[in-house]
Amino acid sequence: MVLPLAPNAIMARMAQVVLSNVTKAFGDVVVVRDVSLEIADGEFLVLVGPSGCGKSTCLRMIAGLEEITSGSIAIGPRVVNDVPPQDRDIAMVFQNYALYPHMSVYDNLAFGLRLKREPTGKVFPRTRRVYSEPAIRERVDRAARMLGLSEYLQRKPRQLSGGQRQRVALGRAIVREPQVFLMDEPLSNLDAKLRVQTRAELILLHEQLRDAGKSNTMVYVTHDQVEAMTMGDRIAVMKDGLLQQCDTPLNLYRGPANRFVAEFIGSPQMNVFGPLDVVSANGSLQLRRDDLTITLPAEKAARLAGFNGTQVLFGIRPEDIAAPDTSRVAADATNTVPVKVQVREPMGSTVQLQLEAPGGFVVTSVLDADSSAWHGAAFDAVLDLSKCHAFDPASEVALF
Ligand SMILES: Nc1ncnc2c1ncn2[C@@H]1O[C@H](COP(=O)(O)OP(=O)(O)O)[C@@H](O)[C@H]1O
Ligand SMILES: [Mg+2]
Known part of the structure; x- marks a missing residue:
């Protein structure tokens, strides 16, 4: 009998993220406390809360940039507690998108793919490039089309507007076709009007990735409840390292679990x-x-x-x-x-x-x-x- 799908094909389709009783302490100070959260495959989950409540720390633990003090995190079927960041198949987008100023947009997008190598040989740690230049071009072109950047591929970052630069930063994540996108306040550097516009583009992008058969699970961190309400399939509200409530935007709005969520979600506030x-x-x-x-x-x-x-x-x-x-x-x-x-x-x-x-x-x-x-x-x-x-x-x- 032949299995219809290879095991890695099954894995590639299962991009849920599960946090089980995750706690993070820096020394004696506990900044994330016993957080359990199941993010479904293909979900756009927004982690929201005031500054300092532990959102970035949660995201960085999923990325593997921060060690977990206790609990476990799984991406797809695999517990990743001891998996190094580069092997977690995630891509992260930050507020400070730090493009390489001397490289064209194309090269900025291609950079991560050119760098990706797989080890070959047991005796000498030689490596081989994973992606050929034509394969890289195909991915870069596809991401550029999704983001409306096709006309700008030969420009340098300084020849782009802030919004276009942020789209290049998103593009760098997209070309990697990760299982999970992790975004930490990616729109914070944009002015108010551009933020609203890019917000809509991100929602569209989430759908386009799904329609293209790519994994589109997103964990998106923001302190802005309007961003959370407009973008999230579900919103997880945090305060002082504790998860307060996780539900759809309307359920949070209509049925807040406590006073904090009631006052945090909605403007002007309850x-x-x-x-x-x-x-x-x-x-x-x-x-x-x-x-x-x-x-x-x-x-x-x-x-x-x-x-x-x-x-x-x-x-x-x-x-x-x-x-x-x-x-x-x-x-x-x-x-x-x-x-x-x-x-x-x-x-x-x-x-x-x-x-x-x-x-x-x-x-x-x-x-x-x-x-x-x-x-x-x-x-x-x-x-x-x-x-x-x-x-x-x-x-x-x-x-x-
Ligand atoms: N490396 C670190 N060492 C000590 N404390 C830290 C470190 N990183 C973050 N913190 C503290 O953890 C808390 C949560 O930080 P963070 O996750 O960045 O919050 P948020 O992203 O919600 O604003 C803050 O009080 C912050 O000062
Ligand atoms: Mg933060």
Whole structure:
């Protein structure tokens, strides 16, 4: 019987990355703590979190540039803990793309392939080039076409714009046809407009690689939650070396696991305030503080069973605080709150408001700019309580 695929063909198709209980300490300082994460073959996974939370360290451990203190990392079917970086079949793209200034774009792209050698002979450590010059040209041309660089192959890096240079840096990774792409804030050096454009190009590139039958698993590090939301199939949120939550962008947005994720994902950020007292009144559950009263809908109240007499933090996104003339949610006495307008920031189609609610709480709301409510000094804000959140005040874990 003949196997339909050679073993290495099977391996080449399985580019998942699995981190199991990975911890990294520098001396006594633990910077990545017990992280477990399964990145599927072909997935675009974004690792996001504030500066210093351990994102780059995670990426560098996957690359083999940093030793793992405990736990294990597998790429495809193989545990790579003891595999040197050059044998892990990964390609890394950094913020500082450091092209060779004296080489043409073509030579910059070809450089890594020309360097790649396989050892021959047992007695003398002689090596042989892996790729012939025609094979290199084919790969460089294909990558250049994908990245729109075909016209620039003979130019030197200084004759390119910042965005084009960053694409050459991506090209250097693509020509290697690695199992896994590792990217550490690759767009940070670009200006805002170019960053948005290159973001879209990267999403497209991820699809093109898949359509071309190439491995396209990507682990992408950024501190920018907008990049994470727009690019990731899934987003892994980190804080202080700990993985907080890993899910699709919409699941993170709608169902954050804790206060940190709730406030980190989304812009302007979720309003989280309190503590509010949990009070049972007239057969329903209310959250109260001074003259602020929020009556919870039944499905939310059910999640706070057993919290009667305690306190919670309350969370609601700016777009879920509306005016009577902009709300898609019916306004009634149980979900309106009288607010005073403190600051108005018209953005064109929307207006961002800073509002003072009862209890002295200051909240942000984003309204349709067509609304007339925000021109006045006060209005009755309509809360979409089907989308509100509550957090345990001590642990800050989400209760709903
Ligand atoms: N080689 C090192 N020696 C000691 N501490 C380090 C080293 N590299 C990183 N760190 C520390 O580890 C923490 C996480 O760093 P890093 O992974 O670069 O964070 P991020 O990429 O999320 O900004 C930081 O506090 C950083 O100072
Ligand atoms: Mg970093």
